[in-house]
Amino acid sequence: xxxxxxxxxxxxxxxxxxxxxxxxxxxxxxxxxxxxxxxxxxxxxxxxxxxxxxxxxxxxxxxxxxxxxxxxxxxxxxxxxxxxxxxxxxxxxxxxxxxxxxxxxxxxxxxxxxxxxxxxxxxxxxxxxxxxxxxxxxxxxxxxxxxxxxxxxxxxxxxxxxxxxxxxxxxxxxxxxxxxxxxxxxxxxxxxxxxxxxxxxxxxxxxxxxxxxxxxxxxxxxxxxxxxxxxxxxxxxxxxxxxxxxxxxxxxxxxxxxxxxxxxxxxxxxxxxxxxxxxxxxxxxxxxxxxxxxxxxxxxxxxxxxxxxxxxxxxxxxxxxxxxxxxxxxxxxxxxxxxxxxxxxxxxxxxxxxxxxxxxxxxxxxxxxxxxxxxxxxxxxxxxxxxxxxxxxxxxxxxxxxxxxxxxxxxxxxxxxxxxx
Amino acid sequence: xxxxxxxxxxxxxxxxxxxxxxxxxxxxxxxxxxxxxxxxxxxxxxxxxxxxxxxxxxxxxxxxxxxxxxxxxxxxxxxxxxxxxxxxxxxxxxxxxxxxxxxxxxxxxxxxxxxxxxxxxxxxxxxxxxxxxxxxxxxxxxxxxxxxxxxxxxxxxxxxxxxxxxxxxxxxxxxxxxxxxxxxxxxxxxxxxxxxxxxxxxxxxxxxxxxxxxxxxxxxxxxxxxxxxxxxxxxxxxxxxxxxxxxxxxxxxxxxxxx
Numbered sequence: 001x002x003x004x005x006x007x008x009x010x011x012x013x014x015x016x017x018x019x020x021x022x023x024x025x026x027x028x029x030x031x032x033x034x035x036x037x038x039x040x041x042x043x044x045x046x047x048x049x050x051x052x053x054x055x056x057x058x059x060x061x062x063x064x065x066x067x068x069x070x071x072x073x074x075x076x077x078x079x080x081x082x083x084x085x086x087x088x089x090x091x092x093x094x095x096x097x098x099x100x101x102x103x104x105x106x107x108x109x110x111x112x113x114x115x116x117x118x119x120x121x122x123x124x125x126x127x128x129x130x131x132x133x134x135x136x137x138x139x140x141x142x143x144x145x146x147x148x149x150x151x152x153x154x155x156x157x158x159x160x161x162x163x164x165x166x167x168x169x170x171x172x173x174x175x176x177x178x179x180x181x182x183x184x185x186x187x188x189x190x191x192x193x194x195x196x197x198x199x200x201x202x203x204x205x206x207x208x209x210x211x212x213x214x215x216x217x218x219x220x221x222x223x224x225x226x227x228x229x230x231x232x233x234x235x236x237x238x239x240x241x242x243x244x245x246x247x248x249x250x251x252x253x254x255x256x257x258x259x260x261x262x263x264x265x266x267x268x269x270x271x272x273x274x275x276x277x278x279x280x281x282x283x284x285x286x287x288x289x290x291x292x293x294x295x296x297x298x299x300x301x302x303x304x305x306x307x308x309x310x311x312x313x314x315x316x317x318x319x320x321x322x323x324x325x326x327x328x329x330x331x332x333x334x335x336x337x338x339x340x341x342x343x344x345x346x347x348x349x350x351x352x353x354x355x356x357x358x359x360x361x362x363x364x365x366x367x368x369x370x371x372x373x374x375x376x377x378x379x380x381x382x383x384x385x386x387x388x389x390x391x392x393x394x395x396x397x398x399x400x401x402x403x404x405x406x407x408x409x410x411x412x413x414x415x416x417x418x419x420x421x
Numbered sequence: 422x423x424x425x426x427x428x429x430x431x432x433x434x435x436x437x438x439x440x441x442x443x444x445x446x447x448x449x450x451x452x453x454x455x456x457x458x459x460x461x462x463x464x465x466x467x468x469x470x471x472x473x474x475x476x477x478x479x480x481x482x483x484x485x486x487x488x489x490x491x492x493x494x495x496x497x498x499x500x501x502x503x504x505x506x507x508x509x510x511x512x513x514x515x516x517x518x519x520x521x522x523x524x525x526x527x528x529x530x531x532x533x534x535x536x537x538x539x540x541x542x543x544x545x546x547x548x549x550x551x552x553x554x555x556x557x558x559x560x561x562x563x564x565x566x567x568x569x570x571x572x573x574x575x576x577x578x579x580x581x582x583x584x585x586x587x588x589x590x591x592x593x594x595x596x597x598x599x600x601x602x603x604x605x606x607x608x609x610x611x612x613x614x615x616x617x618x619x620x621x622x623x624x625x626x627x628x629x630x631x632x633x634x635x636x637x638x639x640x641x642x643x644x645x646x647x648x649x650x651x652x653x654x655x656x657x658x659x660x661x662x663x664x665x666x667x668x669x670x671x672x673x674x675x676x677x678x679x680x
Contacts, residue, residue, distance in 0.1 A: 010657065
C-alpha cells in the first residue's frame with residue numbers, strides 16, 4: 001500500500017469500533033460486542049474455604065475460552081498459545097490491580113469465603129479479543145449480585161434471592177485493556193486492530209488502565225522496539241479511550257438498573273429485535289469516498305438490514321413498540337439541542353405509545369414533536385464529533401440509531417464549514 | 422444456481438424432511454396433490470430429475486440435508502424433469518467439483534502447490550495445470566499468491582485437487598491473480614446471488630468505477646480499482662450488499678456515482 005494509508009473499514013488511527021453492551025436476565029451475564037468481536041461474560045459465586053495463605057480474602061477465578069465458533073482456526077486443543085496469553089493478561093489486569101475488594105468477600109475468616117468465578121466465552125473473533133474480554137469481565141462483575149449473608153455468632157445465614165435482595169460486589173475501579181497494534185517496526189500505530197490487521201501487525205502493546213489514569217497492566221509483545229515517547233503517547237491515548245469506555249459502561253449499567261427497578265423487560269431477548277434472522281448486522285462502515293459530504297451521508301444510508309433496526313424496535317402489538325431495553329434516554333434534555341430533521345413521524349408515534357408506559361421526565365410534548373427521541377438501548381450513545389484535522393484522539397464510541405443519524409448530519413454541517421474556512 | 426426459471430415457491434424445508442413433490446401425472450395420483458418422489462420405480466414416464474445442493478438421495482427417496490428454501494428449475498429443452506435444490510446460506514465452504522474458487526498458495530513442495538480454499542483441507546495444484554506450462558516452462562507462482570481455479574476432484578474422502586485450465590487446455594481466465602487489489606470474504610449465498618445472470622448489483626458496480634473483480638465460489642471476492650480508496654469502497658459495498666435492501670443499495674450507488 002504505497003502512498004495513502006487507510007484502514008479496511010474506514011476507521012481512523014485512533015478509532016474504536018462500535019461497542020455494544022447488552023445484559024442477560026441473570027445478574028452477572030452480559031455480552032459485549034466490539035465491532036463483530038463478541039464476548040459473553042458470566043459471573044457466578046460460591047461459598048468455599050479460603051486459601052490457607054489468605055484466610056480473610058475471597059477467591060477470584062477468571063477463565064477465558066475461545067469457542068470453536070469464534071474462528072475456523074480455533075479447534076479444541078489447538079489454540080493453547082493464544083489462550084494462555086489472553087488468560088494471563090486478563091488475570092494480571094483484573095486480579096493484580098485489586099479492582100475487586102476481596103476482603104469484602106470474606107464471610108467467616110478462615111472458614112467461608114466467596115469464590116467469584118468469571119467465565120468469558122469468545123463467540124466471534126474479529127480482532128482485539130483482549131479489549132472485548134476485559135470490558136466483558138468488568139461489566140459482568142459490576143452487574144453481578146451475590147446473595148446476602150449475615151453472620152450471627154456462629155450462625156451464617158445465606159439469604160435466598162427471594163428473601164433479601166442480592167448485594168453487588170465491591171469494586172474499586174474498572175481496569176480496561178486498550179490494544180495498540182504496531183506496524184513496520186513501530187512506525188505506524190493502530191488502535192483496536194481488527195482481525196486482518198492483527199495478522200499483519202508486527203507487535204502489540206496492551207495497556208490496562210482505569211479512568212483515574214492509573215496503569216494496571218502494560219504488556220508489549222511481538223518483540224518490537226518502542227521508543228519511550230511512543231509508549232507515553234500510547235498511554236495518553238489509552239487514558240482518553242478508557243474514560244470514554246468507562247462512561248459507556250456506567251451508562252449501560254445504569255440503564256439496566258433502571259429497567260429492572262421499573263419492572264420493565266430486560267435480558268437478551270429484549271435486545272434482539274423480533275422477526276429478524278440476523279446473526280450479524282452490518283455496522284455502518286464509514287466508507288471513505290472522495291467527497292467528504294458523501295462520506296457522512298453514506299454513513300446514514302448504509303444501514304442495517306431494516307433501516308429502522310438501527311434503533312432496533314421491538315413490536316409488541318400493533319402500535320406499541322419498544323426500542324432497546326424499554327427505557328428512555330436520560331439525555332432527553334441534551335438531545336433537544338441535537339436537533340435532527342430526520343426524526344421520522346412514524347417513529348415518533350411509536351415512541352409515544354411507549355412513553356405512556358414508561359415514566360416520562362424529560363420529553364414533554366408528545367404528538368407533533370419531531371425532535372428525535374431515542375429510546376437508547378442498554379448502552380447510552382455517546383457521539384463525539386470527529387473534527388477533521390483536530391484532535392485525533394476523540395472517537396466515535398457508539399453510532400447508533402437516531403443519534404447516529406443526527407450526529408452524522410451534524411458532522412455534515414461541521415465538515416461543510418471546514419472547506420469554507 | 423440461477424433464480425431465473427424458478428417456480429415461485431417459498432417452501433421452507435428442514436434437514437431430515439423427505440421430499441414431497443407435486444406429481445403431475447402418475448398411476449397413484451388419485452387427486453392427491455403431492456406424492457413422495459420415488460426414483461427409479463414407477464416413474465418411467467417421468468423424466469430424470471436432478472437434485473442439487475441440499476438434497477440427497479437415500480435409497481429411493483429424496484432427503485433434505487440443509488435448511489432453506491426449496492427451489493426448482495424447469496427443464497430447459499427436451500428431457501429432464503428439472504432441477505431441485507435447497508437455497509441455503511452459510512459461510513463455511515465445502516469443496517465441490519467444478520466450482521471456480523479463489524485460493525491462496527500456502528506451500529510449494531516439489532511440483533505441487535498447496536492452496537488454501539477455505540475448506541477443511543488445502544487443495545493441491547500441480548504446476549503443470551496452467552496454460553502453457555511444461556516441465557521446462559514452470560509457472561511463476563509464489564507462496565502467498567492468489568489463484569483462481571476450479572476443482573477437478575472434490576469429495577469428502579480425499580483432499581481436493583484443483584487446476585487452472587479447462588478441459589481444452591486453455592486458461593479461460595484462471596491462473597494467478599495479479600498484484601494489488603483486495604481479497605475479502607462474504608457468505609456463499611451472496612456469491613451465488615452476485616453470479617446469477619442479470620445481477621443488478623454487478624451491473625451497477627460496473628457503472629461506478631472501472632474495476633477488476635473475481636468471484637470465488639468459496640466466498641472470496643477479489644477486487645481491484647484504480648485507487649485504494651475506490652477499492653475499499655467497493656469491498657465495503659459488496660460486503661454490505663448482504664444486508665441491504667434494494668432501495669438502500671440504489672441509494673448508495675446513486676450517491677457514489679455522484680461523487
